[in-house]
Amino acid sequence: xxxxxFFQRKKxxxxxxxxxxxxxxxxxxxxxxxxxxxxxxxxxxxxxxEFGPRVAGTKAxxxxxxxxxxxxxxxxxxxxxxxxxxxxxxxxxxxxxMVGVYPAILLLLxxxxxxxxxxxxLLFCLYVGREYLxxxxxxxxxxxxxxxxxxxxxxEPEKEVLHTVIFSGHHDSARLYRYNKLDRxxxxxxxxxxxxxxxxxxxxxxxxxxxxxxxxxxxxxxMPPLPNLxxxxxxxxxxxxxxxxxxxxLEEGSPGAGDNLISSAMCVELARFFDWKRxxxxxxQHTRLVFCSxxxxxxxxxxxxxxxDQNLVLxxxxxxxxxxxxxxxxxxTFLERDVNGLQSLSSPLARRCVNxxxxxxxxxxxxSIPLFAGGTDAASGARCGVEATTLTAVxxxxxxxxxxxxTSDDVVSAIETKAVEHAISIAIRLVELVDSxxxxxxxxxxxxxxxxxxxxxxxxxxxxxxxx
Numbered sequence: 062x063x064x065x066x067f068f069q070r071k072k073x074x075x076x077x078x079x080x081x082x083x084x085x086x087x088x089x090x091x092x093x094x095x096x097x098x099x100x101x102x103x104x105x106x107x108x109x110x111e112f113g114p115r116v117a118g119t120k121a122x123x124x125x126x127x128x129x130x131x132x133x134x135x136x137x138x139x140x141x142x143x144x145x146x147x148x149x150x151x152x153x154x155x156x157x158x159m160v161g162v163y164p165a166i167l168l169l170l171x172x173x174x175x176x177x178x179x180x181x182x183l184l185f186c187l188y189v190g191r192e193y194l195x196x197x198x199x200x201x202x203x204x205x206x207x208x209x210x211x212x213x214x215x216x217e218p219e220k221e222v223l224h225t226v227i228f229s230g231h232h233d234s235a236r237l238y239r240y241n242k243l244d245r246x247x248x249x250x251x252x253x254x255x256x257x258x259x260x261x262x263x264x265x266x267x268x269x270x271x272x273x274x275x276x277x278x279x280x281x282x283x284m285p286p287l288p289n290l291x292x293x294x295x296x297x298x299x300x301x302x303x304x305x306x307x308x309x310x311l312e313e314g315s316p317g318a319g320d321n322l323i324s325s326a327m328c329v330e331l332a333r334f335f336d337w338k339r340x341x342x343x344x345x346q347h348t349r350l351v352f353c354s355x356x357x358x359x360x361x362x363x364x365x366x367x368x369x370d371q372n373l374v375l376x377x378x379x380x381x382x383x384x385x386x387x388x389x390x391x392x393x394t395f396l397e398r399d400v401n402g403l404q405s406l407s408s409p410l411a412r413r414c415v416n417x418x419x420x421x422x423x424x425x426x427x428x429s430i431p432l433f434a435g436g437t438d439a440a441s442g443a444r445c446g447v448e449a450t451t452l453t454a455v456x457x458x459x460x461x462x463x464x465x466x467x468t469s470d471d472v473v474s475a476i477e478t479k480a481v482e483h484a485i486s487i488a489i490r491l492v493e494l495v496d497s498x499x500x501x502x503x504x505x506x507x508x509x510x511x512x513x514x515x516x517x518x519x520x521x522x523x524x525x526x527x528x529x
Contacts, residue, residue: 075340098481101326105318106473114314117233117357118149118207125232126210129354132329136336137214145367147209151201152360153310155189160303166262170293173283175270182263194401196361196436209356211368216335216350223347224495225379228331229438230324231358234317235467236310251305258299265292318473320466324384325354331488348496351375355438365441380410381449382488383439386466389454390479391424396451398429400436406443411450417490423483431457454480
């Protein structure tokens, strides 16, 4: 006859959220990515209610950063709040300058000095290209400065650090534009037409310069040739059409829920999850996690640029998954190129993330950010040698889906919960693969691994396989 042995009953794992501590049993469905997504949306809503729009370099932006650090302190081994000086006005200053540069170049053409006019035009285009298209500004130190604030938190692995995964978003919101691009007629008249006139001014400068070179009158003050005389006259009459650009950028900011406070909130909830996993006895072994929220993204990635310069010591074999504008569930996209399509990101990482997403049953693709669509903070990581990509879920064509970013309609209700849930699911799976040195295994392996049982602790459950 066997004598029964008595064992101590296993303790239930700690709850994911404090409100669940009174439950008799930790439920599997509390760890769905959907639960974390709901928490992220709630945090986003509370921060907007408390601070409102958070234009880069303002008190509201810095206070929201401090609040985010407070949340990260609950889950991270270390956190940091880092203020920095930035020249945020330089990003859109060129729009106002164009209103004065246009008549100045025209005056040079009227006096028969197309060489000076063309050189002035090209120098201004170089300035705009560096500031607005490449995000590599020149002369910004001569513009007013403000104070921004970045925050980050770190969760350390149990053993030696061999990898680093950076999750990032930005908490600043964009300034509003006086002429909403969804009002197409007004936008074409007030914005597109002035830019077209400036383009024609460049054409007139080059045409007049070519004519005077061929007629050997380049350095002689003279009246413009007849074709230029007509074109310059028309351009002169159109000078008042540029005046709307003087006040194109407003002081007021967007609520910035989807672009991009939700991403900073997602970083907080990811920190919550991995801290919970550690408390459940499943810590990461060799992967340091860094959760960042940057300021100044909407004014040329100025916050992330400073952060990477200051915190390279944290990065050991790093990869960066940046979140930006996760609005729509069926628009899940990973960027292979950034900054108006002119900055390379990590194509292998972007495509790998697509494979991870598809193995979970999500629709996803990888692509380049469109020209004139701006840039994301992944570009700052890539410029420092980090393997980086951005997860976004926005309709670039605002005809098919509402383009609420950079508008007053960018509120929490504009974000699909499923889009946030999918992004969090992919981020968690990415960390698991990195920590097990399986990031670049075949996609079939990912699908098999995603179904494994982690032991005593509840596993992450995805909505595809369970009811929320």
